[in-house]
Amino acid sequence: MKALIVGKDQIADTYYPIIAELDEEQTFKEYGDKILETNNIFISTLAIDFPSGTSLKRRKEIDEQWKEKLPQLSHIKRLNLRHKVDQDYFDVICKMKNLEVLNIWSSTVTDIGSIKKLTKLKALYLSNFSRLEDVSPLIELKSLESLSILASFKVANYELIGKMKWLKSLELGGDTFAPKNLILHSLEPFTNLNELIELDMSCASIRDKNYKPILELKKLKRLDAHWRMKNQERELLQSEHPSLQSGFFVAYDFVKNEFKNGIEWWIEK
Numbered sequence: 001m002k003a004l005i006v007g008k009d010q011i012a013d014t015y016y017p018i019i020a021e022l023d024e025e026q027t028f029k030e031y032g033d034k035i036l037e038t039n040n041i042f043i044s045t046l047a048i049d050f051p052s053g054t055s056l057k058r059r060k061e062i063d064e065q066w067k068e069k070l071p072q073l074s075h076i077k078r079l080n081l082r083h084k085v086d087q088d089y090f091d092v093i094c095k096m097k098n099l100e101v102l103n104i105w106s107s108t109v110t111d112i113g114s115i116k117k118l119t120k121l122k123a124l125y126l127s128n129f130s131r132l133e134d135v136s137p138l139i140e141l142k143s144l145e146s147l148s149i150l151a152s153f154k155v156a157n158y159e160l161i162g163k164m165k166w167l168k169s170l171e172l173g174g175d176t177f178a179p180k181n182l183i184l185h186s187l188e189p190f191t192n193l194n195e196l197i198e199l200d201m202s203c204a205s206i207r208d209k210n211y212k213p214i215l216e217l218k219k220l221k222r223l224d225a226h227w228r229m230k231n232q233e234r235e236l237l238q239s240e241h242p243s244l245q246s247g248f249f250v251a252y253d254f255v256k257n258e259f260k261n262g263i264e265w266w267i268e269k
Contacts, residue, residue, distance in 0.1 A: 007264030012246040013222035015169040015198045017122035017145040019100050022077055030062050031069050042080040049082065063089070071095035081105060094118055107132070116140040127151055128175075136160050150203070151175040153182065159189035168195050173203030181205045191216035200224040202248065215241055222247040231255050 023038040029045055045062060063083075070092050078101035079093065085107040093102070094114035102118065103125040110131045115121075115138065122145050124138075129152040138147070139160060147161065148171035158172060170193065174182035182204045191213045199217065202224045211227060214220065214237055224247040231254065238250060251263045259265050 002268040004266045005269050007267045009246065009251050009259075009263045010265050013198060015146060015222075017100075017168075019077055019122065025078070025080065031065050035069075035073065036075070039075050040078040041076060042082070044082045046082055046084065067092045074098050077101065079103070084108065087111065090114065104129075106130075113137045119143060122146065124148070130154070133157075139163050142166065145169065147171070148200075149173075150182075151178075151180075153180075158182075158184060159186075162189035162192055165192050165194055167193055169198040169200075170196060171200035173201060176203050179203070183207055186210065187213035193217060194219065196220050198222040198247075200247075202226060211237060214244075218242055221245055223249040225249045228254070 021039075023040045025040045025042050026034070026038045027042045027044055028035060029043075029049060035041060043066065045059070045066070047059065050059060067089060073096060075098070076096055077098060079096065079099055080103040081093070082105045083089070085093070085104050087109045090107060090109045090112070091114045094117045097117065098120055099118050100120050101123040102121060104127065106128040107126070108131050109129065110133070112132065112135070118141065120143055121141055122143055124141070124144060124146070125148040127150045129149070131154060132152050133154050133156050135149070135155055135157060138144070141164075144164065145167065146169040147164070147167055149155070150171065150173050153174065161167075161170065161172070170190075172182060172184065174180045184204055184206055186208045187206055187210065194217075196217050197219055199220055199222070204225070206227065209229070211229060211233070214223065220241070221243050223244055226248065234254065238244060244250060251259055251265060253260050
């Protein structure tokens with residue numbers, strides 16, 4: 001049986017900030033001295049990540065050790081955290097002053113105000129923030145280039161992200177696996193994102209069904225979206241946009257329900 005690999009059109013014009021001298025990612029469950037040998041760490045501490053005999057007490061001890069050590073790891077540039085992050089843990093992470101990339105898989109926090117301390121942050125990925133309602137502190141992250149927020153359905157002010165005019169990549173969406181789309185009232189609040197190169201709303205729906213604000217994003221090259229609209233309207237957006245050239249919105253033929261001729265989204269190998 002042939003395997004499928006990612007084709008060139010699936011990654012065309014994707015944007016990721018440059019992180020100077022970033023090491024290869026290393027995975028940790030417990031803190032150890034080897035963490036001092038890399039600036040790129042993946043902490044994997046969900047219950048399912050541990051051997052079956054690991055007690056809740058032991059997992060809590062490991063969490064407490066991480067919370068004690070993380071603020072001291074000033075050399076870390078990238079943190080990928082597979083853990084259900086509570087408020088205390090989140091505030092500890094925000095003491096890692098030299099972080100440039102932060103990826104949190106799941107969280108119960110209600111206040112992300114302490115994220116303002118991460119002044120060097122270039123890329124931020126937040127998933128399954130089940131209790132978060134307010135994202136206004138993100139506006140203070142002036143160095144941020146890439147932002148992704150997924151499956152965080154209680155957020156009430158996504159429109160404020162439209163004030164982050166310096167963003168180059170933005171992903172807003174629901175839960176692909178549920179599946180459940182994020183519902184945004186309108187694209188209008190995002191028309192001031194003048195530097196945006198990549199926009200991913202693959203798992204988002206627009207309530208007012210007005211998609212013309214996309215034309216205001218003059219530097220946008222890649223758009224991933226499954227929005228249903230009249231084919232004439234879709235063709236108009238694609239033809240009138242000055243730079244749009246890639247992403248699912250461009251690569252897929254929504255009438256024939258297949259990728260357009262010549263598109264390499266998946267390749268058999």
